[in-house]
Amino acid sequence: MTNPPNSYDAFPVPEDPHLRGERLPEVPTGGKTRGGRGPRRPRTRARRIIRWLVVVLVVALVATGGYAFYNYQRFVSGVSTVDAIDPNSGDDFDGTDQNILLVGDDHRPDGATAAQLAQLGTEADGGGTSTDSMMLLHIPADGSTATLISFPRDSWVDVPGHGKNKLNAAFALGGGNDDPAGGARLLISVIQNMTGLTIDHYVRVSLLGFYNIVDALGPIDVCLNQAVKDPYSTVDLPAGVSTLNAQQALAFVRQRHGLPGGDLDRQVRQQYFLSVEARKILSAGTLLNPFKLGAVLDAVSSSIETDSGLNFIDLATQMKGLNADNITTATIPILGTPTIYVNGRELSIVEVDTAAMPAFIDSMLGTPSAYEAAVPAAVGDVTVTVLNGGAANGSAAAATATFTSLGYLTGTPDSTSARAATTIEYPAGLEAAAKTVAVNLPGAAVVESADVAGVTVVLGGDGQMPAAAPTEAPVAPAPPVEEAPAGTSYAAGACIN
CATH class of the missing domain: 3.40.630.190 (LCP protein)
Incomplete structure (x- = not known):
C-alpha cells in the first residue's frame, strides 16, 4: 500500500549517518573548499529541527506582538x-x-x-x-x-x-x-x-x-x-x-x-x-x-x-x-x-x-506619599489654628494655649461643623509642618485638604487634645500599624442583598 501524496512519508528524511557513527560521504564541490575546512556536508536532521524551532518561536513572538498591537489599535480607535x-x-x-x-x-x-x-x-x-x-x-x-x-x-x-x-x-x-x-x-x-x-x-x-x-x-x-x-x-x-x-x-x-x-x-x-x-x-x-x-x-x-x-x-x-x-x-x-x-x-x-469625609478618604486611600516623605519642621516655624468641631466648650482656646506654650505660632481659635474624631488638616506643601503638629496629637488623622490655608487642628467629639512633648526638636512618629481600609472586598461566591 502506497502512501498518499500529502503524507509526510512521501517526503522521506534520509537517515543521519552520525547516528550510526559512519563516515560522512564527500560531496563533490569542484575541488573548492570552504576556507580550507573541507567539503560542504549535508545538513543534519537535528539542525533542521533547531532551525524550525527558532523560526516557529520567532513567528509566534511576532504574531503575538502583532496581535496585541492590532487589538490595542482596534480598541483605541473605537473610544470616544x-x-x-x-x-x-x-x-x-x-x-x-x-x-x-x-x-x-x-x-x-x-x-x-x-x-x-x-x-x-x-x-x-x-x-x-x-x-x-x-x-x-x-x-x-x-x-x-x-x-x-x-x-x-x-x-x-x-x-x-x-x-x-x-x-x-x-x-x-x-x-x-x-x-x-x-x-x-x-x-x-x-x-x-x-x-x-x-x-x-x-x-x-x-x-x-x-x-x-x-x-x-x-x-x-x-x-x-x-x-x-x-x-x-x-x-x-x-x-x-x-x-x-x-x-x-x-x-x-x-x-x-x-x-x-x-x-x-x-x-x-x-x-x-x-x-x-x-x-x-x-x-x-x-x-x-x-x-x-x-x-x-x-x-x-x-x-x-x-x-x-x-x-x-x-x-x-x-x-x-x-x-x-x-x-x-x-x-x-x-x-x-x-x-x-x-x-x-x-x-x-x-x-x-x-x-x-477627610478621615474617610484618609482611611480608604492612605496617607499621601509626600507626607510620608516629609521631615518634621521646627516647632517655631509652624503656625497652627485650632477649630472646635465637637469638643467641650472652650476646648479650641485651651488647645491653642497649649500649642503656644510648646513654641508654636498660633491662629485665632474658632468653631466649625461637628465631627466625631480630631483631625489635622493641611494644604499641599505644608506636609512638614503637619508632621510636626502630629507629634503632639498622636493618633489623630492627618489629612491633606484644599479647604484650609494652613495647618488646622479640628477637635472632634473624641475629646482628643494636644499633649506636651519633649523640648528637643521633634522627630517623626513611628509609622502606624497598617489596618485594613474601612471598605469591603467581595470574595468569589459572596452573596449580597
Missing part, C-alpha cells in the same frame, strides 16, 4: 474622547497615585426602538442624562490594589453656579445633554470639592454600553441572600446563585425599588457586580481566548467616553499587579436619608457627612 479634564490638573501614569471618575448615565441610544428598550428593560422609567452611577477608582502608584468609592446619586451637594442640588443632576446642569465636556467638568468639580481629591481621568458609559460589555463577556454568576422582583428594573431572581445574561445583569445593577436601603443598596449592588465582572475579565477564560477577548475589547471601546489624556497602555502597566481580590469598595459617609422641602415640594435626599 471628551475634554473633561483640565490639562493643567491631574497626573499622568508616571508612578503616582491615580484617581479615575467612573460615570454611568441613564441615557438611551438615539432612535432606539421599542424592542431595543425592552431588551434593556427600561420601559417603566423614562431615562435621561442623569449620572445615576458615580464611582471614584483609586489606583496607588504600585498598582497592586484598587479602591472603588461610590457616591449616592441623591447626595445633597453644592453644585457651583447652581446652589444645592442632587449630585446626579450636576452633569445635566453643566450642559451634559448638548455639551458632554461641560457636564463632565461640572461633575468633576463637585466630586473634587466633596473629597478634596484631584480627579486625574474620566470614563463614562451608558446603559447600552453596559449591556454590550456584559453581552460580550458572557454570563455572570451572582448570589442573592433573598429573592427579588422589581417591575421598574425588570429584575426577577431567586435567592442563591443565578447566572445572568446581559439584560438580567443590567436589571440587577439598576434595581433600587424594593431594596431596604433603596439607592444605597444599589450602590452595593454595583460595587459587588464590578468585582465579579473584574474577576471574569481577569480570568484565563477571557484573557487567553483571543475571540472572546477581542469581542470584549470591541464592546468596551465602543461603549465608553474618556478624557483625551487617558493612556490605556500606561493604565494597564500601572495595574498589571492587580487581581479581583485586591479591589476594595466603600460608599462615602452619610448622616441619613431625610426628606426636605425645596420650593414647597418634598424631596428625598442623601445627607453627606462632610465633616467625616
Whole structure:
C-alpha cells in the first residue's frame, strides 16, 4: 500500500549517518573548499529541527506582538474622547497615585426602538442624562490594589453656579445633554470639592454600553441572600446563585425599588457586580481566548467616553499587579436619608457627612506619599489654628494655649461643623509642618485638604487634645500599624442583598 501524496512519508528524511557513527560521504564541490575546512556536508536532521524551532518561536513572538498591537489599535480607535479634564490638573501614569471618575448615565441610544428598550428593560422609567452611577477608582502608584468609592446619586451637594442640588443632576446642569465636556467638568468639580481629591481621568458609559460589555463577556454568576422582583428594573431572581445574561445583569445593577436601603443598596449592588465582572475579565477564560477577548475589547471601546489624556497602555502597566481580590469598595459617609422641602415640594435626599469625609478618604486611600516623605519642621516655624468641631466648650482656646506654650505660632481659635474624631488638616506643601503638629496629637488623622490655608487642628467629639512633648526638636512618629481600609472586598461566591 502506497502512501498518499500529502503524507509526510512521501517526503522521506534520509537517515543521519552520525547516528550510526559512519563516515560522512564527500560531496563533490569542484575541488573548492570552504576556507580550507573541507567539503560542504549535508545538513543534519537535528539542525533542521533547531532551525524550525527558532523560526516557529520567532513567528509566534511576532504574531503575538502583532496581535496585541492590532487589538490595542482596534480598541483605541473605537473610544470616544471628551475634554473633561483640565490639562493643567491631574497626573499622568508616571508612578503616582491615580484617581479615575467612573460615570454611568441613564441615557438611551438615539432612535432606539421599542424592542431595543425592552431588551434593556427600561420601559417603566423614562431615562435621561442623569449620572445615576458615580464611582471614584483609586489606583496607588504600585498598582497592586484598587479602591472603588461610590457616591449616592441623591447626595445633597453644592453644585457651583447652581446652589444645592442632587449630585446626579450636576452633569445635566453643566450642559451634559448638548455639551458632554461641560457636564463632565461640572461633575468633576463637585466630586473634587466633596473629597478634596484631584480627579486625574474620566470614563463614562451608558446603559447600552453596559449591556454590550456584559453581552460580550458572557454570563455572570451572582448570589442573592433573598429573592427579588422589581417591575421598574425588570429584575426577577431567586435567592442563591443565578447566572445572568446581559439584560438580567443590567436589571440587577439598576434595581433600587424594593431594596431596604433603596439607592444605597444599589450602590452595593454595583460595587459587588464590578468585582465579579473584574474577576471574569481577569480570568484565563477571557484573557487567553483571543475571540472572546477581542469581542470584549470591541464592546468596551465602543461603549465608553474618556478624557483625551487617558493612556490605556500606561493604565494597564500601572495595574498589571492587580487581581479581583485586591479591589476594595466603600460608599462615602452619610448622616441619613431625610426628606426636605425645596420650593414647597418634598424631596428625598442623601445627607453627606462632610465633616467625616477627610478621615474617610484618609482611611480608604492612605496617607499621601509626600507626607510620608516629609521631615518634621521646627516647632517655631509652624503656625497652627485650632477649630472646635465637637469638643467641650472652650476646648479650641485651651488647645491653642497649649500649642503656644510648646513654641508654636498660633491662629485665632474658632468653631466649625461637628465631627466625631480630631483631625489635622493641611494644604499641599505644608506636609512638614503637619508632621510636626502630629507629634503632639498622636493618633489623630492627618489629612491633606484644599479647604484650609494652613495647618488646622479640628477637635472632634473624641475629646482628643494636644499633649506636651519633649523640648528637643521633634522627630517623626513611628509609622502606624497598617489596618485594613474601612471598605469591603467581595470574595468569589459572596452573596449580597
